[in-house]
Amino acid sequence: MVACYAAHGLALHAWSLFASMRRSCPDLAGDEFTFSALLRPPRQVGNADDAEFLLRRGALAHGLVLRLGHLADVVVATALLDMYAKYGRVAEARRVFNAMVVRNVVSWNAIIVCYGWHGEGNKDALELFRMMVRDGCCCPDERTLASVLSSSANMAAANEATQVHAYAQKRGLQGFLQVANALIMAYGKNGFVQEVKRIFAMTDNPDMVTWSSMVSSHAYLGYAKDAMHLFQRMLQQGIQPDGIAFLGVLSACSQAGLIEDGLRYFLMMTRSYLIDxxxxxxxxxxxxxxxxxxxxxxxxxxxxxxxxxxxxxxxxxxxxxxxxxxxxxxxxxxxxxxxxxxxxxxxxxxxxxxxxxxxxxxxxxxxxxxxxxxxxxxxxxxxxxxxxxxxxxxxxNDMVLHRSMEMQLMMELTISHVQKECTEDTIFEDPILIQQWQ
Structure with a gap:
């Protein structure tokens, strides 16, 4: 019954039933199956109070799991880790991960996704991916790569995105739609529009997420006309756009000053597709x-x-x-x-x-x-x-950086060289602009 409630997203009912079981039968503490179902966080949490309640109950169950020795079970430990990640408790999730005796690809994915979800942990997500590859006990799958690529996009880390892309090609995982979509967003955030187009051309049966990623990437990079063209192609393919796709094309119109087109798309979103x-x-x-x-x-x-x-x-x-x-x-x-x-x-x-x-x-x-x-x-x-x-x-004028004086000197030498090489009709001959450039 506990698993049934949890599987259908009724986490509060599951915890209530578990509490009733503990009161009625003190000897029934619960086994690995009980806790793996109970600790699995629901997809949707009603409100902040419900989230706080579930987090408190999960923390209490954590102590019970430790006392009963169930943390050695990889499924229970992964469910506990996932629970902390869902509610943004990164430090607690990492402690559970570090304490795990056995780790599988699901537990690795859970901690990588946890860091990827929460701002300052993006760099840690990339480092965890490297640890996972070095560990060699289990190979990253398409979900792992998609999570790491999302972190690369958030950090604007081009080198990491390229390395993960190379790994995906080596393992034959680039063909997975989830990986292709993440690659499009990662390269888009890093400014590699040609790579974005190449990956899109190689993607079989792009879905709504793929098209939305293409529209958003081109809008982000300032290619407003291309973003609008992609949006129209998406409509011609029979793909129904969502709010994210419309946000991409609206932001493209806004940045490029395409007033009438932007207003037309907004009316299309609200009247034709009934998107709030x-x-x-x-x-x-x-x-x-x-x-x-x-x-x-x-x-x-x-x-x-x-x-x-x-x-x-x-x-x-x-x-x-x-x-x-x-x-x-x-x-x-x-x-x-x-x-x-x-x-x-x-x-x-x-x-x-x-x-x-x-x-x-x-x-x-x-x-x-x-x-x-x-x-x-x-x-x-x-x-x-x-x-x-x-x-x-x-x-x-940052003077705190390592070797900042050398960088300042190199910049001055570069500006001096450019000034000497420029002809009289260039902007660098203007003393005011030279002063502003320096």
């Missing part, structure tokens, strides 16, 4: 309306179609007000952002840019003063480069 717009869709719509000069329509979207607590949509509206110089509505949007996130420096920067574009210098001074009083020092934007398989980040 997400905050990301609405932010694209607000940006499109702002570019078209339809500020009042954009305002109605913010007020009527979206939650006024969504900062992404309000931020897009503030950008539209900046573009059109509408100072009154810019103040309204700025006030909303201030009340929602008073300590986010990026909101103050959006507001100050809007006021500067409109020439509202008094308002700009107030925003800058509020930013100094309420926010910590602004985190500078950073760039990154991959060297020797390691992604290194740096900021402007």
């Amino acid at each position: 717009p997400s905050p990301q869709h609405l932010a694209c719509l607000v940006d499109l309306l702002g570019r078209a000069g339809r500020i009042e329509d954009a305002y109605n979207v913010v007020v009527k179609l979206s939650s006024e607590s969504n900062t992404d949509i309000i931020g897009a509206f503030l950008g539209a007000c900046k573009m059109r110089g509408n100072i009154e509505l810019a103040k309204w949007a700025a006030d909303k952002l201030l009340r929602l996130e008073p300590r986010e420096a990026v909101n103050y920067l959006l507001m100050s840019n809007a006021f500067a574009a409109a020439g509202a210098w008094n308002e700009l001074a107030k925003v800058r003063s509020a930013m100094r009083n309420r926010c910590a020092n602004k985190v500078p934007g950073c760039s990154w480069i991959e060297i020797g398989g390691t992604v290194r980040t740096f900021v402007s």
